[in-house]
Amino acid sequence: MEKTFCIFFLSFSSLLLSALSQHDEFQFSSFNSGSSNSNSNSNINDKVILSGIAEVDDGGILRLTHDTRRLIGHAFYHVPIRFKNSTDGSLFSFSTAFAFAIVPAYPKLGGHGLAFTIANSSSLPGAFPSEYLGLLNGKNIGNASNHLFAVELDTVQTFVFGDINDNHVGVDLNNLVSNKSVASPLDLQSGDTIQVWIDYDSARKVLDVWLANTSTKPANPLLTYAVDLSPILLNEMYVGFSASTGLLASSHYLFGWNFKMNGVAKSLDLSSFPSLPKPKKKNYALLIAAPVSALVFLIAGLATASYIIYKIKTADVIEDWELVTGPHRFSYKELKYATRGFREKELLGQGGFGKVFRGVLPVTKEEVAVKRVSHESKQGLREFVAEIASIGRLRHRNLVRLQGWCRRRANLLLVYDYMPNGSLDKYLYSGDATTPLLPWPIRFRVIRSVAAALLYLHEEWENVVLHRDVKASNVLLDGELNGRLGDFGLAKLYERGANPSTTRVVGTLGYLAPELTRTGKATTASDVFAFGALVLEVICGRRPIEPKAQPEELVLVDFVWEKLAAGQWREAVDHRLAGEFNDSEVELAFRVGLLCSHPSPAARPAMRDVARFFDDGDPSGVPELPSPPLAGGDFYEVEFEEFVHSYLSTSFEKGSSDTIVFSTAV
Numbered sequence: 001m002e003k004t005f006c007i008f009f010l011s012f013s014s015l016l017l018s019a020l021s022q023h024d025e026f027q028f029s030s031f032n033s034g035s036s037n038s039n040s041n042s043n044i045n046d047k048v049i050l051s052g053i054a055e056v057d058d059g060g061i062l063r064l065t066h067d068t069r070r071l072i073g074h075a076f077y078h079v080p081i082r083f084k085n086s087t088d089g090s091l092f093s094f095s096t097a098f099a100f101a102i103v104p105a106y107p108k109l110g111g112h113g114l115a116f117t118i119a120n121s122s123s124l125p126g127a128f129p130s131e132y133l134g135l136l137n138g139k140n141i142g143n144a145s146n147h148l149f150a151v152e153l154d155t156v157q158t159f160v161f162g163d164i165n166d167n168h169v170g171v172d173l174n175n176l177v178s179n180k181s182v183a184s185p186l187d188l189q190s191g192d193t194i195q196v197w198i199d200y201d202s203a204r205k206v207l208d209v210w211l212a213n214t215s216t217k218p219a220n221p222l223l224t225y226a227v228d229l230s231p232i233l234l235n236e237m238y239v240g241f242s243a244s245t246g247l248l249a250s251s252h253y254l255f256g257w258n259f260k261m262n263g264v265a266k267s268l269d270l271s272s273f274p275s276l277p278k279p280k281k282k283n284y285a286l287l288i289a290a291p292v293s294a295l296v297f298l299i300a301g302l303a304t305a306s307y308i309i310y311k312i313k314t315a316d317v318i319e320d321w322e323l324v325t326g327p328h329r330f331s332y333k334e335l336k337y338a339t340r341g342f343r344e345k346e347l348l349g350q351g352g353f354g355k356v357f358r359g360v361l362p363v364t365k366e367e368v369a370v371k372r373v374s375h376e377s378k379q380g381l382r383e384f385v386a387e388i389a390s391i392g393r394l395r396h397r398n399l400v401r402l403q404g405w406c407r408r409r410a411n412l413l414l415v416y417d418y419m420p421n422g423s424l425d426k427y428l429y430s431g432d433a434t435t436p437l438l439p440w441p442i443r444f445r446v447i448r449s450v451a452a453a454l455l456y457l458h459e460e461w462e463n464v465v466l467h468r469d470v471k472a473s474n475v476l477l478d479g480e481l482n483g484r485l486g487d488f489g490l491a492k493l494y495e496r497g498a499n500p501s502t503t504r505v506v507g508t509l510g511y512l513a514p515e516l517t518r519t520g521k522a523t524t525a526s527d528v529f530a531f532g533a534l535v536l537e538v539i540c541g542r543r544p545i546e547p548k549a550q551p552e553e554l555v556l557v558d559f560v561w562e563k564l565a566a567g568q569w570r571e572a573v574d575h576r577l578a579g580e581f582n583d584s585e586v587e588l589a590f591r592v593g594l595l596c597s598h599p600s601p602a603a604r605p606a607m608r609d610v611a612r613f614f615d616d617g618d619p620s621g622v623p624e625l626p627s628p629p630l631a632g633g634d635f636y637e638v639e640f641e642e643f644v645h646s647y648l649s650t651s652f653e654k655g656s657s658d659t660i661v662f663s664t665a666v
């Protein structure tokens with residue numbers, strides 16, 4: 001009796017095994033690695049090949065990436081799956097369902113995405129992170145010999161790949177330029193669990209993709225694409241997932257995954273999955289459409305404060321790690337070699353205290369920007385170098401990172417991350433074919449990134465850091481066209497004048513707050529003023545002071561004020577945008593820009609308020625401004641105006657965006 005049972009059991013389990021060994025169907029209701037689960041996936045490492053930084057946690061959640069920059073995670077089913085009939089070579093139909101969640105590093109700011117992947121390899125050798133999603137690289141992209149099929153869940157809009165927005169589902173064939181894509185109705189990086197179903201019908205040659213935050217497949221697919229996959233798919237292929245992070249980073253999680261050949265994969269039960277640590281939820285929603293009242297401001301203040309405290313806490317974690325690799329001293333020889341002896345050919349730009357050269361570091365081959373600053377005072381230089389240790393520890397996604405320095409005689413060399421896409425003013429004014437016009441969404445993003453950088457410098461770091469020279473040529477664009485503020489703190493080097501009875505004011509005309517000429521003292525409010533000028537400049541595509549303009553249009557702030565007061569603000573927007581912009585965003589930016597440009601420092605908002613105005617997105621949430629014209633009112637400093645006019649009449653030939661240093665009596 002016992003024996004029969006045993007035999008029966010053995011044959012049953014071998015049946016099960018033989019069914020499994022065909023590998024045309026599998027189910028992961030979790031990725032549990034513990035052996036407590038007596039079913040077939042007793043050891044997950046035998047069932048899934050993990051590479052990059054992918055790992056399975058104790059709760060059975062497969063995490064492809066965490067929220068550190070430039071990572072790749074891959075997870076593939078352990079054996080290749082047969083996709084074609086061995087007799088006649090025809091393609092099979094397939095079906096899959098999986099559940100994922102994406103938790104961004106900062107609310108709504110994460111990247112890059114996750115892709116269901118069918119490939120001829122389980123490791124995708126040579127693939128790049130960031131916008132390449134861990135799938136391809138710059139060389140093999142678009143090559144028909146890739147045999148790569150992917151359905152991307154992409155949370156960053158990559159312009160070079162023609163992405164439609166920063167929250168879309170796309171079908172990628174051997175390429176990252178999607179052959180078909182649709183905006184996702186659900187926020188992919190909300191941190192909520194989302195289920196995706198992908199079915200390919202080989203008889204009808206149609207691919208369908210569904211997306212829902214439920215356990216049941218919706219009636220209608222989100223995306224339908226008629227395509228013959230037989231040239232893409234080989235006889236046997238690996239199936240799995242790839243995810244990547246870039247400058248923007250998210251944790252990408254998978255909870256469960258079912259796959260079936262020539263049939264329909266079972267849906268997953270979302271309620272059975274463990275919950276994730278929640279992403280940082282915003283409390284600002286409370287504020288929408290609420291009247292501006294003291295109570296609302298109180299709530300906003302509390303929300304912002306807790307948000308800032310949270311950020312500081314998380315920032316500390318990053319900094320502990322980064323302190324080890326903080327800014328360091330480079331040898332002069334190293335930098336001379338890197339820039340090929342500061343050759344003119346490597347010159348990236350000039351102005352803002354010195355020349356900037358492109359360089360390639362000898363050992364790491366990393367591209368850097370080397371700024372050569374000269375200064376007459378050795379004492380001044382020494383004091384400045386002492387400050388680098390602290391300035392160099394500043395870390396923010398919207399700041400250009402200072403990697404290190406080198407001092408040699410009267411020269412100071414500062415080594416920064418290289419920003420391939422150059423500075424904002426180039427995009428606003430160059431007008432040549434190689435620098436495309438920046439569309440409104442990018443301009444808006446750049447404004448918001450500079451606001452985030454200033455908020456960090458003013459309020460979120462361990463002590464207040466003033467930038468002192470915020471302007472378009474100090475805003476650099478990274479490869480994803482996010483704005484990054486550069487040159488922070490450098491202006492301080494020039495403030496120490498030889499004569500103690502005068503104060504030296506450093507800044508750039510048009511961005512200089514009027515009180516600076518009187519007090520000579522830079523404050524957070526003077527940075528805010530410069531930011532306001534920058535905002536208006538970006539909207540209007542015009543310099544804050546335009547010497548070539550009509551006299552009444554000379555000062556951009558006044559010009560914008562008049563247009564806004566006359567209800568004609570659309571006329572002030574950069575004509576080259578040809579009306580293609582979001583009205584409510586432009587109006588919001590105009591109002592914030594004008595408020596920041598207020599002649600009285602006390603009336604200007606703090607960067608914390610500016611960030612809140614942008615987060616709320618409601619133009620009517622920005623306090624009303626005093627009636628125009630600002631410049632003619634009591635606020636305006638007469639001597640400042642005189643100064644501006646005399647400066648204009650004498651030395652405006654060399655262009656208006658140079659940093660100037662002048663002394664003023666105190």
Ligand SMILES: *[C@@H]1O[C@H](CO)[C@@H](O)[C@H](O)[C@H]1NC(C)=O
Nearest residue numbers: 085086087088089090092262
């Ligand atoms: C493969 O093709 C042959 C001939 O067309 C057919 O008889 C067989 O059923 C197919 N096998 C599968 C698994 O579809």
Ligand SMILES: *[C@@H]1O[C@H](CO)[C@@H](O)[C@H](O)[C@H]1NC(C)=O
Nearest residue numbers: 119120121145146147234236
């Ligand atoms: C698929 O991968 C196998 C194993 O690496 C390789 O031998 C084969 O050439 C690849 N096929 C194609 C079409 O790239």
Ligand SMILES: *[C@@H]1O[C@H](CO)[C@@H](O)[C@H](O)[C@H]1NC(C)=O
Nearest residue numbers: 139140141142143144145146
């Ligand atoms: C595509 O890839 C194959 C194999 O890696 C290579 O031989 C070929 O030159 C590539 N084609 C192009 C256009 O890059």
Ligand SMILES: *[C@@H]1O[C@H](CO)[C@@H](O)[C@H](O)[C@H]1NC(C)=O
Nearest residue numbers: 142173175177178179227228
């Ligand atoms: C998919 O898109 C790529 C790049 O745009 C293109 O080369 C390819 O022909 C397309 N494939 C199909 C099947 O349409």
Ligand SMILES: *[C@@H]1O[C@H](CO)[C@@H](O)[C@H](O)[C@H]1NC(C)=O
Nearest residue numbers: 185186187192193212213214
């Ligand atoms: C699912 O998404 C909708 C928005 O499309 C949302 O209203 C709903 O609360 C979500 N449900 C769950 C369970 O997250």
Ligand SMILES: *[C@@H]1O[C@H](CO)[C@@H](O)[C@H](O)[C@H]1NC(C)=O
Nearest residue numbers: 581582583584585616617618
């Ligand atoms: C304009 O921007 C606001 C806020 O960013 C957004 O809610 C709205 O949908 C946008 N409108 C259009 C037409 O894109």
Ligand SMILES: CC(=O)N[C@H]1CO[C@H](CO)[C@@H](O)[C@@H]1O
Nearest residue numbers: 159160420421436478479481
């Ligand atoms: C060098 C570099 O990354 N250049 C990029 C600048 O941004 C544009 C998009 O406008 C990209 O096409 C370039 O590749």
